Amino acid sequence: MNDNLQILNTKVMFDLIGDDKALIRxxxxxxxxxxxxxxxxxxxxxxxxxxxxxKKETHFLKTSAKAIGAEVTADYLQQLEDKSLLEDKExxxxxxxxxxxxxxxxxxxxxxxx
Amino acid sequence: xxxxxxxxxxxxxxxVLLMEREEDTSGAADILAAHIEEYRxxxxxxxxxxxxxxxxxxxxxxxxxxxxKNVEYYKDLVEKHSFKHLHYSVILCxxxxxxxxxxxxxxxxxxxxxxxxxxxxxxxxxxxxQNGLTKTQSTSQLKAVNDELFEKINDDLSQLxxxxxxxxxxxxxxxTSRREELVQLNQIDSSIISTAQSDLTSTEQIxxxxxxxxxxxxxxxxxxxxxxxxxxMLAQLVSKRAEFKADLQTNIxxxxxxxxxxxxxxxxxxxPKGLITHVPSIKKRPLPxxxxxxxxxxxxxxxxxxxxxxxxxxCILIVEDNKLYRDMISEVLxxxxxxxxxxxxxxxxLQKIKDKKYDLILMDLYMPNLDGLNATKKxxxxxxxxxxxxxxxxxxxxxxxxxxxANYGLKGYIIKPSTKNExxxxxxxxxxxxxxxxxx
Numbered sequence: 001m002n003d004n005l006q007i008l009n010t011k012v013m014f015d016l017i018g019d020d021k022a023l024i025r026x027x028x029x030x031x032x033x034x035x036x037x038x039x040x041x042x043x044x045x046x047x048x049x050x051x052x053x054x055k056k057e058t059h060f061l062k063t064s065a066k067a068i069g070a071e072v073t074a075d076y077l078q079q080l081e082d083k084s085l086l087e088d089k090e091x092x093x094x095x096x097x098x099x100x101x102x103x104x105x106x107x108x109x110x111x112x113x114x
Numbered sequence: 115x116x117x118x119x120x121x122x123x124x125x126x127x128x129x130v131l132l133m134e135r136e137e138d139t140s141g142a143a144d145i146l147a148a149h150i151e152e153y154r155x156x157x158x159x160x161x162x163x164x165x166x167x168x169x170x171x172x173x174x175x176x177x178x179x180x181x182x183k184n185v186e187y188y189k190d191l192v193e194k195h196s197f198k199h200l201h202y203s204v205i206l207c208x209x210x211x212x213x214x215x216x217x218x219x220x221x222x223x224x225x226x227x228x229x230x231x232x233x234x235x236x237x238x239x240x241x242x243x244q245n246g247l248t249k250t251q252s253t254s255q256l257k258a259v260n261d262e263l264f265e266k267i268n269d270d271l272s273q274l275x276x277x278x279x280x281x282x283x284x285x286x287x288x289x290t291s292r293r294e295e296l297v298q299l300n301q302i303d304s305s306i307i308s309t310a311q312s313d314l315t316s317t318e319q320i321x322x323x324x325x326x327x328x329x330x331x332x333x334x335x336x337x338x339x340x341x342x343x344x345x346x347m348l349a350q351l352v353s354k355r356a357e358f359k360a361d362l363q364t365n366i367x368x369x370x371x372x373x374x375x376x377x378x379x380x381x382x383x384x385x386p387k388g389l390i391t392h393v394p395s396i397k398k399r400p401l402p403x404x405x406x407x408x409x410x411x412x413x414x415x416x417x418x419x420x421x422x423x424x425x426x427x428x429c430i431l432i433v434e435d436n437k438l439y440r441d442m443i444s445e446v447l448x449x450x451x452x453x454x455x456x457x458x459x460x461x462x463x464l465q466k467i468k469d470k471k472y473d474l475i476l477m478d479l480y481m482p483n484l485d486g487l488n489a490t491k492k493x494x495x496x497x498x499x500x501x502x503x504x505x506x507x508x509x510x511x512x513x514x515x516x517x518x519x520a521n522y523g524l525k526g527y528i529i530k531p532s533t534k535n536e537x538x539x540x541x542x543x544x545x546x547x548x549x550x551x552x553x554x
Contacts, residue, residue: 056482
């Protein structure tokens with residue numbers, strides 16, 4: 001993982017939305033809700049060895065992660081997307097754990113901002 | 115890779131397995147030796163580092179007992195012995211240490227890992243080595259192309275600087291010549307004045323005549339010289355820049371994407387039509403090892419002309435399955451006073467387009483039910499659908515598909531997530547062009 005990636009790069013949202021703090025916060029919370037749902041879907045797909053489904057779900061969530069500046073999360077999602085294509089179950093498992101942890105860190109950052 | 119008899123050992127092997135105990139690695143070593151021509155097994159000793167520095171193998175597999183020893187040795191090799199040439203490192207480990215090996219790869223120390231005790235996945239080992247060879251080879255080629263290109267750019271710039279200096283010298287020479295002429299004129303002036311005084315003509319009238327007939331034309335001449343010189347230099351710079359851009363686009367050919375899912379698309383037979391303009395994401399990441407960034411294309415110039423359309427009359431359809439991102443784009447464009455409608459996939463978009471005319475469509479690529487590429491194909495078949503401009507919303511990795519998509523009249527693409535200014539500029543430019551084409 002690139003050490004320059006941030007848990008939550010606030011500049012990304014600022015550059016996309018502007019300085020509407022309320023709106024930015026709304027989108028960040030939406031992302032957390034979306035991420036929670038997606039990680040559940042990904043875990044379920046993992047337990048069923050449904051690698052195609054893992055790939056679709058990670059690709060979907062990656063768009064949101066990039067859009068709100070959750071760079072570490074986006075990076076893990078990219079890696080998970082790649083590993084799911086290779087059907088590497090062991091690595092997928094590790095990446096799902098890391099992904100879950102990174103989303104919790106994003107939550108922590110958002111909570112600290114309030 | 116072909117199956118071969120065990121060779122004696124290549125002098126400059128491309129693939130090296132570094133081990134401590136032969137009995138540990140005999141299985142893996144046999145497989146590698148049987149399939150890879152330029153392969154060698156090396157037992158760790160005092161001469162190993164010197165050997166690696168000399169031979170610079172493309173792929174190195176580390177099997178030095180346990181993960182900790184491998185990590186220490188490799189770190190030592192890179193940091194103390196400046197082992198910096200392009201290579202692909204693989205750590206071999208037993209099953210118990212697989213998570214540790216995984217973490218060392220995640221942290222960026224090794225490029226990959228493989229469980230060789232017990233040895234189950236022989237083909238996977240070969241796949242890893244093959245990937246390593248491919249990566250190092252393609253990165254070397256890219257580096258060579260870049261070096262050549264930069265050298266050419268350097269030569270071009272030097273030539274430009276020389277021409278600039280010559281231009282400057284010419285201008286300075288012009289100044290000097292004109293100054294000398296003015297000095298001569300002043301000398302003539304004095305004699306004319308004294309004669310004129312005797313003729314009782316006013317000094318002011320004489321100066322006025324001199325100014326009109328001599329000084330002003332000389333200054334105008336000088337100004338023309340300067341303008342011509344600078345214009346010439348600017349024109350050369352512009353043409354050099356255009357050549358440079360063309361070189362970059364043809365020479366930096368991105369390597370193939372690994373494992374990217376092909377969109378369910380038919381073979382393309384039509385020739386590309388229409389120009390594509392590109393808006394890159396503001397985050398410029400450094401070139402990753404596998405070189406899968408889109409080629410740097412200059413940003414579109416901001417449209418400073420007044421709109422040929424009223425924004426309030428424009429209706430844009432955003433087709434994107436990710437609601438969060440769709441809402442963001444919608445928000446950005448709504449603030450610009452565009453009318454926005456949304457669709458969550460290509461199928462939904464088609465139904466909307468059948469019922470209503472849109473001035474512009476922003477279309478994601480990967481969507482359920484009907485993806486962006488196929489949706490665009492179907493839109494072009496609808497009556498009135500041929501001319502609707504489409505801008506692709508895509509990630510950095512989809513460039514090959516975007517090129518295919520261009521055959522269906524793609525007018526531009528936006529790399530997700532992009533910025534507000536880049537999105538609005540792209541939309542404005544595409545709409546302007548579209549309206550101009552309508553008026554023609």
